[in-house]
Amino acid sequence: xxxxAPRAVNVDLQTDAMLQVDISDALSExxxxxxxxxxxxxxxxxxxxxxxxxxxxxxxxxxxxxFVENEEYAGYIIPPAPPxxxxxxxxxxxxxxxxxxxxxTKEEFTKMKQELEAEYLAIFKKTVAMHxxxxxxxxxxxxxxxxxxxxxxxxxxxxxxxxxxxxxxKLEDFFKNVVKSADGVLVAGVKDVDDxxxxxxxxxxxxxxxVKDASAKSDRMxxxxxxxxxxxxxxxxxxYTLGTQDSTDLCKYEQMLSLNLTWSCLHxxxxxxAADEDLxxxxxxxxxxxxxxxxxxxxxxxxxxxxxxxxxxxxxDKARAKNRDVLQAETSQQLCCHKFExxxxxxxxxxxxxxxxxxxxxxxxxxxxxxLELKHAKGNLQLLQGCLGILKGNT
Amino acid sequence: MADTARDAPPEQTDFHxxxxxxxxxxxxxxxxxxxxxxxxxxxxxxxxxxxxxxxLFDDDPEDLFAEATEEVSLDSPERDVLxxxxxxxxxxxxxxxxxxxxxxIGHTHDDMFTHSSFDEIEEEEGGDSFDIHISxxxxxxxxxxxxxxxxxxxxxxxxxxLFKRNEFAVKRRFSDFLGLHSKLASxxxxxxxxxxxxxxxxxxxMTKVKVGKEDQSSNxxxxxxxxxxERYLMRTVKHPILLKDPDVLQFLxxxxxxxxxxxxxxxxxxxxxxxxxxxxxxNKMTIKMNESDAWFEEKxxxxxxxxxxxxxxxxxxxxLVCHRKELSVNTAQFAKSAAMLGNSEDHTALSRALxxxxxxxxxxxxxxxxxxxxxxxxxxxLLGDYVRLLTAVKGVFDHRMKTWQKWQDSQMLLQKKRxxxxxxxxxxKPDKLQQAKDEIKEEIEELEGKVQQxxxxxxxxxxxxxxxxxxxxxxxxxxxxxxxIKYLESLVQTQxxxxxxxxxxxxxxxAIS
Numbered sequence: 001x002x003x004x005a006p007r008a009v010n011v012d013l014q015t016d017a018m019l020q021v022d023i024s025d026a027l028s029e030x031x032x033x034x035x036x037x038x039x040x041x042x043x044x045x046x047x048x049x050x051x052x053x054x055x056x057x058x059x060x061x062x063x064x065x066x067f068v069e070n071e072e073y074a075g076y077i078i079p080p081a082p083p084x085x086x087x088x089x090x091x092x093x094x095x096x097x098x099x100x101x102x103x104x105t106k107e108e109f110t111k112m113k114q115e116l117e118a119e120y121l122a123i124f125k126k127t128v129a130m131h132x133x134x135x136x137x138x139x140x141x142x143x144x145x146x147x148x149x150x151x152x153x154x155x156x157x158x159x160x161x162x163x164x165x166x167x168x169x170k171l172e173d174f175f176k177n178v179v180k181s182a183d184g185v186l187v188a189g190v191k192d193v194d195d196x197x198x199x200x201x202x203x204x205x206x207x208x209x210x211v212k213d214a215s216a217k218s219d220r221m222x223x224x225x226x227x228x229x230x231x232x233x234x235x236x237x238x239x240y241t242l243g244t245q246d247s248t249d250l251c252k253y254e255q256m257l258s259l260n261l262t263w264s265c266l267h268x269x270x271x272x273x274a275a276d277e278d279l280x281x282x283x284x285x286x287x288x289x290x291x292x293x294x295x296x297x298x299x300x301x302x303x304x305x306x307x308x309x310x311x312x313x314x315x316x317d318k319a320r321a322k323n324r325d326v327l328q329a330e331t332s333q334q335l336c337c338h339k340f341e342x343x344x345x346x347x348x349x350x351x352x353x354x355x356x357x358x359x360x361x362x363x364x365x366x367x368x369x370x371x372l373e374l375k376h377a378k379g380n381l382q383l384l385q386g387c388l389g390i391l392k393g394n395t
Numbered sequence: 396m397a398d399t400a401r402d403a404p405p406e407q408t409d410f411h412x413x414x415x416x417x418x419x420x421x422x423x424x425x426x427x428x429x430x431x432x433x434x435x436x437x438x439x440x441x442x443x444x445x446x447x448x449x450x451l452f453d454d455d456p457e458d459l460f461a462e463a464t465e466e467v468s469l470d471s472p473e474r475d476v477l478x479x480x481x482x483x484x485x486x487x488x489x490x491x492x493x494x495x496x497x498x499x500i501g502h503t504h505d506d507m508f509t510h511s512s513f514d515e516i517e518e519e520e521g522g523d524s525f526d527i528h529i530s531x532x533x534x535x536x537x538x539x540x541x542x543x544x545x546x547x548x549x550x551x552x553x554x555x556x557l558f559k560r561n562e563f564a565v566k567r568r569f570s571d572f573l574g575l576h577s578k579l580a581s582x583x584x585x586x587x588x589x590x591x592x593x594x595x596x597x598x599x600x601m602t603k604v605k606v607g608k609e610d611q612s613s614n615x616x617x618x619x620x621x622x623x624x625e626r627y628l629m630r631t632v633k634h635p636i637l638l639k640d641p642d643v644l645q646f647l648x649x650x651x652x653x654x655x656x657x658x659x660x661x662x663x664x665x666x667x668x669x670x671x672x673x674x675x676x677x678n679k680m681t682i683k684m685n686e687s688d689a690w691f692e693e694k695x696x697x698x699x700x701x702x703x704x705x706x707x708x709x710x711x712x713x714x715l716v717c718h719r720k721e722l723s724v725n726t727a728q729f730a731k732s733a734a735m736l737g738n739s740e741d742h743t744a745l746s747r748a749l750x751x752x753x754x755x756x757x758x759x760x761x762x763x764x765x766x767x768x769x770x771x772x773x774x775x776x777l778l779g780d781y782v783r784l785l786t787a788v789k790g791v792f793d794h795r796m797k798t799w800q801k802w803q804d805s806q807m808l809l810q811k812k813r814x815x816x817x818x819x820x821x822x823x824k825p826d827k828l829q830q831a832k833d834e835i836k837e838e839i840e841e842l843e844g845k846v847q848q849x850x851x852x853x854x855x856x857x858x859x860x861x862x863x864x865x866x867x868x869x870x871x872x873x874x875x876x877x878x879x880i881k882y883l884e885s886l887v888q889t890q891x892x893x894x895x896x897x898x899x900x901x902x903x904x905x906a907i908s
Binding site: 203206207210211213214217218220221223224225227228231232234235238239241242259262266355358359362363366367369370371373374377378380381384385387388391392 | 701704705707708711712714715718719721722725726728729731732733735736738739740741742744745748749752875876879880883884886887890891893894897898900901904905907908
């Protein structure tokens, strides 16, 4: 299963003529997806102006983690990693359908199969889009786009030999996260002198939680919509069966068929609405859930640096008082000071950019959502009025 | 057990005056049972009119139920039933329901008879000129505690002159409806008429209402029941035969109705009914009928298939109703969440837009709720009604089988008696011979009559079923079509609302800068 290059980009980006990245193709094999990453660039570091490589999800994660672990990038919002492609649910449904083939009519089976295949395709397109967005964000960032690992990722046409984390490494990660969140709580308690950052901290905390909630609720809403659409699909098949069974009276047959047509239309209506909401609303919220987390991580790193700086100050005072290891303490203090100031400077800009991006993305998606809903409602209205015309005229 | 006031002469004579074909029963003595059914066109001749049927019906009141089929509930007043058993739609001048009943004498009467076949008259009746509308409304709780019940107002609007007035209302309770159905079923089912089934009892639902729980679910229950009762009555009066039944008329018109106690779920009559039903089921399995008429076999198969399909459809629609309600709840929750998000957003325009989104979603949630109701009341209930109706249809086919069986039994008995008669020739007791011969001769004559009657009954029920099935199918298609159209119209409204909401929201979204 392969999809043409998707253009559903959730985040509004400024494309730079010097470096353009996209995912031009993707292939879904048994349990992995292979993305074709295509680059166009006039940067001197690259051997060619245009080239492509094949990458898998683990390699994206490797790239993201290398950014996070790089001290130099502590002052930036690291673009959130794309979520792992998850076809499990869809595959399970397809399998169940195959098992239950005997218990339903051919009509029903074909319909359900089409439905599930469409769902699979939708999930596929989405994962491609999310991986692409990640790359585009990196390419648009003035500092990250120059990262060496990024260039290797884009250009090196062999396997990066990045294996997925083994159990030990996963466990290490887990503990790191525990420590980090505990630390985060401690650090969050530190009141910031700078009003801007204090405000941002409060804002981000609340915003992140609310986006999480909204994301969960929108998922639930969309799932209900899909369930209703599935029911309607089943009803349409039943009506079709009734219509074809009832073929003794031609008039009745026609009626049943137009009924089936009506219900098939209704199904399309509900399915489309669910899909639109999913794309424009749910995905948007999910993305900003991840981005706001990345922003929080930045603030955490800054607070951490602040605490380190303050500790270094105290240590320096102590050293001066005891007149011991003063030089060492001075160097350490200077390093902390420098680190803190560097982070603070870039963090401010990053957070301002974050807001700009966020507002632009919401605007784009909300406008598109409203336009799509309108377009479909108008189309559906026409469809329904058409069906009504047939039924009413068909006495 | 005279639980109806059918002995009230005025009503009866009113009714019977209008039924002027009924005196034309060729064999009063033995054909009571088949009176209503045997009014085929062929039997009718332009005889005198005049209400002779009273005397007619008084003949042999017992005979009708001498060999009562199990379906007849033993608590119904058989005698009285006989009297009103005579709806003879075939020839009555009432038949075109919209027209005011013209006096049967003279020219109009002759006109009636020129096209007096059941089929033709039925076509007239089946047309759109059917003019009676019943509504069930104003549910009111009467009494307290476990003896409490819901009283419903039954309003009839009609121009059919069967009724004393054009518009009138009475108060009825649920058991009254059940009583009505019980009477109609005992009168008409066994001769092949598809009697619409009454709404189902619900001990749980009713108990909640009795106990006084004034919550959403008990309100929904009352509304569901009210709607079901209305549909039940409309279906009943749409049937040209049932419309004219005195029990129906009394139900709609008379202000006082004796309580139908035998309809209680746990009454002795109820238990007896259950026992009889079980006996039925066993009997049905043992009847092997030689079907000479492929039409019946075909139709039975058709109804079996239809039953399966409708049940499946019903399940899907119920699932849809459930999911739609879920969707409504989830949409409301999302709306709240979006509002919260809007509150915490510090960009003013975006914040406002998100609040607007929340409002739109709230309105949409209401739309979903309304849609779920439409799904339920228009579709789900309709399908439920038809699943139950199909049971009545299948019952009617079963009755035909039983009628056939009865006929065959009589024939076998006759055969035996004839053999016995033949054997008599060889007895050696000459003195007793003559007596025995006479006895057997009498018995044989009687049996011959029974066999003939059995055959006629069978033919009659077969004929009735054909007409009923044709009527049923027409009604079914019409019903479904009407409901679908209503449903689509409700959907059209929903889409129009959606367009309004999103059109209002779009500029807000665009205003984000």
